[in-house]
Each structure stands twice: as structure tokens, then as C-alpha cells.
Amino acid sequence: MDKKTRGPAFQVGRLDLAQCPICKGATVVKGVFHELACIQCNASGWVAADTGEALPLEILVTQLGLLLQKVQRRVIALESGQIQGGPTHQYEQNNRRGAGGSNYTGD
Numbered sequence: 001m002d003k004k005t006r007g008p009a010f011q012v013g014r015l016d017l018a019q020c021p022i023c024k025g026a027t028v029v030k031g032v033f034h035e036l037a038c039i040q041c042n043a044s045g046w047v048a049a050d051t052g053e054a055l056p057l058e059i060l061v062t063q064l065g066l067l068l069q070k071v072q073r074r075v076i077a078l079e080s081g082q083i084q085g086g087p088t089h090q091y092e093q094n095n096r097r098g099a100g101g102s103n104y105t106g107d
Contacts, residue, residue, distance in 0.1 A: 017049055017064075025045040
């Protein structure tokens with residue numbers, strides 16, 4: 001298959017986002033008398049991780065949507081028990097450190 005040379009891309013490229021270093025993700029900065037919208041990040045709280053520059057609003061909306069979908073998939077996987085981990089999983093797992101190779105929890 002030939003590489004595409006013209007027109008829009010087939011897939012949206014995912015960019016790494018970082019919290020804005022000026023407002024620290026709060027979207028506003030403290031003024032003398034009131035809070036002002038952060039102009040470094042277009043009041044979104046997010047900037048491009050590699051350059052630290054604000055993203056155009058069209059790209060920012062797309063990237064935030066992709067990030068939200070990724071987080072929602074992770075939450076669903078955690079709630080359904082597909083992802084094992086954390087202190088609960090370790091507590092319930094048999095570590096064979098107790099008497100006769102039984103589970104020892106330290107309680």
C-alpha cells in the first residue's frame with residue numbers, strides 16, 4: 001500500500017500533554033484583585049509536553065477527548081476487576097509466609 005501524501009491523516013496523532021507551568025493546571029492565575037484566565041495555556045490547564053506551548057483549540061479539544069476516553073476505559077477496567085493490583089489484591093493473594101505455607105497478612 002502506498003503512503004498517503006495529500007489530505008488529512010487517517011488517524012489523529014496523540015500528543016503528550018502536560019499541566020501548564022504557569023497556572024499549574026488551575027486554568028486561572030491570581031491577579032492583583034481577581035483571578036484572570038491563563039494566557040499561556042488558553043485557560044485549559046494543558047500545554048504540549050515537548051514544547052510547553054498552548055495548543056490550538058481545535059487540537060486541544062481532540063486531545064482532551066482522546067485522554068478522557070483513555071481514562072474512562074481504565075476506570076471501567078478497574079471497576080470490572082480486569083486489572084489486578086493495588087493493596088487489596090496483594091492482601092488477598094497467598095504469600096505462603098504463614099505457618100505451614102498459609103497466607104500471612106501481618107494483622
